[in-house]
Amino acid sequence: MGDSSELSTSRSASQEASSDEGTARVAGSLATSRDDATPSTSTGRTIQAHLEPRFVSETSSDEGTAHVAGPLGTSRDDATPSTSTGHTIQAHLEPRFVSETSSDEGTVHVAGPLDTSRDDATPSTSTGRTIQAHLEPRFVSETSSDEGTVHVAGPLDTSRDDATPSTSTGHTIQAHLEPRFVSETSSDEGTVHVTGPLDTSRDDATPSTSTGRTIQAHLEPRFVSETSSDEGTVHVAGPLGTSRDDATPSTSTGHTIQAHLEPRFVSETSSDEGTVHVAGPLDTSRDDATPSTSTGRTIQAHLEPRFVSETSSDEGTAHVAGPLGTSRDDATPSTSTGRTIQAHLEPRFVSETSSDEGTAHVTGPLGTSRDDATPSTSTRRTWSHVLCRQKHRRKPPQKCKQS
Incomplete structure (x- = not known):
C-alpha cells in the first residue's frame, strides 16, 4: 500500500477491533499484512488493504463453512482461513452474491464469479433472474438504501458519468463503492458518511440526499447490518463464536454486539x-x-x-x-x-x-x-x-x- 501504510502499523489491531471481526481486514488484498494496512479516513481505524469490506459482508453468509478468504478467483481448495473469524472461506463470492439478491433490480446479475462478464452471467437459482457480475451484486446490496439518487450500476471502476439507471428504483447509480456506502446509510448513526469513494476524506464527504446527513466511509457496512435491529442491546462485535459474555461494545453504536x-x-x-x-x-x-x-x-x-x-x-x-x-x-x-x-x-x-x-x-x-x-x-x-x-x-x- 505504500508509505501511508507505515503510518499506522501499531494501531491496526486495537482500532480494527471496533469492527465486528476478531481481526478484520478491509483495505488490501487478503494476503496483505497488518503492517501494510492504512487508516480509514472515516473511522480513524487502520484498515487492511482490499476487498475485506466486501469480505466482511460475505462473512455474514450463513454457510456452515463459509468461504471468503482467498483473493478473488481463488479456488475452493486454495481458500485460506479468515483471520477474523477462524472459518475457512471460499472464494468466488457467491455468498456476497446472495446478499445482493436483496436488491429488487428488474434484471440483477449475481451468479458468476467476480470476473464473469455480463454475457457469461448465469441465472440465480434463488430468484430465477439473471445476475450480472463485475460487482453489481455488491452494488445490489446498496440499493437497500433510500438515497434520493443512489449510484450502483456499473463496475467498480465506472466513473460517475458512466453510471446507468437502476431499473428497479429509477435512480441513477454511481460507482466507486458508494453502493457499499449506501448500505452504511441503513445505519442510524447521528452522522454517517456514505457518498465519496473509499479514499474520500471527511471534509470531502457530501450530504446524502435521502437523509440530509453527511455520510462518511469505511468499516460501517458490517455494523450497519447488525445495528439494523432495534434491540435494546444488539450484539455484533466479537469474532464469530463469541459468547454473550465475551461480546465487546461496538464503537459505532455503543451497543454490545454478539456474533x-x-x-x-x-x-x-x-x-x-x-x-x-x-x-x-x-x-x-x-x-x-x-x-x-x-x-x-x-x-x-x-x-x-x-x-x-x-x-x-x-x-x-x-x-x-x-x-x-x-x-x-x-x-x-x-x-x-x-x-x-x-x-x-x-x-x-x-x-x-x-x-x-x-x-x-x-x-x-x-x-x-x-x-x-x-x-x-x-x-x-x-x-x-x-x-x-x-x-x-x-x-x-x-x-x-x-x-
Whole structure:
C-alpha cells in the first residue's frame, strides 16, 4: 500500500477491533499484512488493504463453512482461513452474491464469479433472474438504501458519468463503492458518511440526499447490518463464536454486539419478494422449504426480509412488523431507537435472530400471535418476551413472560 501504510502499523489491531471481526481486514488484498494496512479516513481505524469490506459482508453468509478468504478467483481448495473469524472461506463470492439478491433490480446479475462478464452471467437459482457480475451484486446490496439518487450500476471502476439507471428504483447509480456506502446509510448513526469513494476524506464527504446527513466511509457496512435491529442491546462485535459474555461494545453504536454466521440471513432475507423463502429457491412454498445447510433449520418467510431492509433504513418513523397492510396506528415504539415500529416485530426478529445467533429459530409466519411464539434457543427468549422487553426493558424474562 505504500508509505501511508507505515503510518499506522501499531494501531491496526486495537482500532480494527471496533469492527465486528476478531481481526478484520478491509483495505488490501487478503494476503496483505497488518503492517501494510492504512487508516480509514472515516473511522480513524487502520484498515487492511482490499476487498475485506466486501469480505466482511460475505462473512455474514450463513454457510456452515463459509468461504471468503482467498483473493478473488481463488479456488475452493486454495481458500485460506479468515483471520477474523477462524472459518475457512471460499472464494468466488457467491455468498456476497446472495446478499445482493436483496436488491429488487428488474434484471440483477449475481451468479458468476467476480470476473464473469455480463454475457457469461448465469441465472440465480434463488430468484430465477439473471445476475450480472463485475460487482453489481455488491452494488445490489446498496440499493437497500433510500438515497434520493443512489449510484450502483456499473463496475467498480465506472466513473460517475458512466453510471446507468437502476431499473428497479429509477435512480441513477454511481460507482466507486458508494453502493457499499449506501448500505452504511441503513445505519442510524447521528452522522454517517456514505457518498465519496473509499479514499474520500471527511471534509470531502457530501450530504446524502435521502437523509440530509453527511455520510462518511469505511468499516460501517458490517455494523450497519447488525445495528439494523432495534434491540435494546444488539450484539455484533466479537469474532464469530463469541459468547454473550465475551461480546465487546461496538464503537459505532455503543451497543454490545454478539456474533455468529447468520448475518447472511439478514441480508439474504432482505429481498423484497412477495413470498420469500430463506432456505429454498424464492418460489419454494412453505411446505417445500428445505433446511439451510449452514444451520440445519427450515426457514419460512413472507416479506419479513423486506421489513428487515426497510427497518435498517434511518427513517424518522420506520415500520417493521405485521403484514404490509398494518397501519401506522398499530405501531409501537422501539425502545432502542425511539422510532415507531410496527406491531409484533416478529418480522424484524426473524431476520435478526437468524443473523448473529449460533442456533436461531425463525419459525412463525407474520401472523403468528404472541402466545404462539416459540422460544429462540439462541436468545433464550420467546417472541413474546422480546416484545415485552421492548416495553419493559429491565424486567427479567420470567416477569415479562407472565406479563
